[in-house]
Amino acid sequence: MSSNKIRWPSWPLLVPALALLAGILLVPLADTLIRSVSTPGWTLSNYSNLFTDGVTLTVLWRTAVTAATVTAAALLIGYPYAYLMTRVSPRARGILLVIVLIPFWTSVMARNFAWIIILQDGGPVQSLFEFFGADDVVFYGTTVGVTIAMTQVMLPFMVLPLFSTLGAIDRRLLLAARGLGSSPTAAFWKVYWPLSRSGVMAGVILVFTLSLGFYVTPALLGSPQESLVAQLLAQRTTLLLDFAAAGALGILVLVVTLVLVAWANRMGGTMSAIGVVAAGRTEGRR
Amino acid sequence: MKSRSRTVLAGAGLTAAMLLLAACGGGGDAGSDAAGGQVRLTYVSYGGSGQDAQIKAFQEPYTAAHPNVTFVNSSPADVAQVKAQVTSGVVQWDVVSVAPAAATQHCGKLFEKLNLGDLNTKDFVPNAIGECYVGNFGNASPFAYNADKFPDPATAPKTLADFFDTAKFPGKRGVITNLQNGILEYPLLAEGVAPDKLYPLDVDRALNKWATIRKDTLFAPNVGALQQAAASGQVDMFLLSDSRLIALLNEKKNIKIVWDTTVVSVNALAVPLGSKNKETAQDFLRSLVQPGPVAKITEMLGTVPVNLNAKPNLTDNGKAVEVYGPGNTGKTVVQDIEWYSQHWDEVTTKLNNWLVS
DSSP: OGGGOOOGGGGGGGHHHHHHHIIIIIHHHHHHHHHHHHTTSSOSHHHHHHHHSSSHHHHHHHHHHHHHHHHHHHHHHHHHHHHHHHHSOHHHHHHHHHHHHHHHHSOHHHHHHHHHHHHSTTSHHHHHHHHTTOTTOOOTTSHHHHHHHHHHHHHHHHHHHHHHHHHTSOTHHHHHHHHTTOOHHHHIIIIIHHHHHHHHHHHHHHHHHHHHTOOHHHHHHSOGGGOOHHHHHHIIIIISOOHHHHHHHHHHHHHHHHHHHHHHHHHHOTHHHHTHHHHHHHHHHO | OHHHHHHHHHHHHHHHHHHHHHTTOOOOOOOOOOGGGOEEEEEEOOOHHHHHHHIIIIIHHHHHHOTTEEEEEEOOOOHHHHHHHHHHTOOOOSEEEEOHHHHHHTBTTTBOOOOOTTOOGGGBOTTSBOSSOEEEEEEEOOEEEETTTSOOTTTSOOSHHHHTOTTTSOSOEEEEOSGGGTTTHHHHHHTTOOGGGOOSOOHHHHHHHHHHTGGGEEEESSHHHHHHHHHTTSOSEEEOOHHHHHHHHHTTOOEEEEOSSEEEEEEEEEOBTTOTTHHHHHHHHHHHTSHHHHHHHHHHHOOBOSBTTOOOOOOHHHHHTOTTSTTOOSOEEEOOHHHHHHHHHHHHHHHHHHHHO
8 A cells, every 4th residue: 555656757647637627626616616705796695694594504404414314324234235245155246246236327317216106105115014004104205215215326335335345354363353262243343343444434425425415316205395405506506596605505515525524534544445446456466 | 366356346336436426417519500591599498298399389380481490409498507608608598498587587687688579469368478588388287186086076175275274175285396386376365365466475474374284295396296296196186287287187097177266377488698599589489479389389288378369279188277268167367477577586585495494
């Protein structure tokens, strides 16, 4: 890992990527930032309005809670799944990977419409609950329904980095722990879990930040009462044409996200998260 | 080897993730040019069968009469896009679907003022022709219900007040959150406000009325979502636009329409400010509100004809939802574009803040 520093003679290789990023990311972002503080006139009113309009904070909080719930659910489902992937034969692993990737390669719209059919009133899920005697269980248009669907959509983003990290863990360490008298539970928590933490943080950050910006699933499956921040942004842009206020909201979300990522980075050494693949490869070669 | 192939697979997975993220962008579309007498009008509406019908009813006859004019179709129409194009000075759209209130609000700022020549407003439904727009069709959103849920006509809902009475008529309601479908008019009408006293709208009173049945109501973000919900029996009573009611009736859904007071709104086409083909676009707009194209679009979509001289040949299901036809035994309110254009931001903010909190 430590030898992965970029040697200066190779910097021209970065030019296309940097130019692309500058063109499609930095310039529009700066434009958005400037507009949000310069309309009308130089003012921070677009930002102070966010805190006083009584709606933005509610929706932001709701977005954060939903994203956190989805992340936790994806981790609970994804961790055992990724673990299983590291323990089976290559053929079974391929099948497990394909099971994760097929929905990943399916159109997001198709998946969300499928969830509408599954979760709607009188749909299969509701019928199942009715069969067990629980009437009036409603998913369509509720936070629960949105969370379930978002979790499924987000699962690959959790499983892939986890699989990559878990697969790189040297299982002889567990053997050593057992040999030194540790119980299986203790061996997991003291040895395996800490080694897997960079993958966990990678998955958590990916899923959480992507969930913060989710638009399609809550728009299709939720009711307006479950609107997330992306819907608020869309409303300010397309209905009110208030690009400055929308920009202010976007910048606020971006800052909140960056703060969270920075915090998570301190907690779990996440920047290596982005590099888990590279890490996995190094381990694999050894 | 084993772990190597594993990491390659994982790498492929992450690459796929990146591609997926990158694929979230949209696509642009071609501009227009007027070289050599050839004119290409970029026509932007909401896609789907609605736009297909507009191609057949409006564009094809116009191209037949003016062979040098062709059309490029794009969707979805979006005022924010118009604003972006106008402010950046790169106007690519020539004719765009827009709410008449928005066209009026931004008249001369985002949309061209139109010179429509000899059009006589007496030939049109109210508000069909504006300074910056022409109405391409109207939409009525009458109160309708699922007759499987209320099979006995004697005990079925009969008035708008019944729509808001969940004690007497239990069941799920559906409404579109778009201002053009009467979300603010219907609760006031149900409270007994006279149709000619609706404007200025008492928005707070309207929202308070919705609050009484909020947990029994599906607030659909668009027409398609409510149509889907009505088709699958998710809602028992709904305020859905005429063209979608016909689609449900054509699918043999057991739907009855309650002709109490019905809200009618006009859909419009406008020309973005700075369009390179303004003259042609204007002439095209003038052509499509003539009785012929209006009758044709009405027949195809089941919408309200904006030109009173149009004589559409309606199907039985078309007649069933025809708001200006003999079947409508109640009253009709046409949305007040002037009022909406002056209060658009305020009303939109109020409604959406109520909806999301």
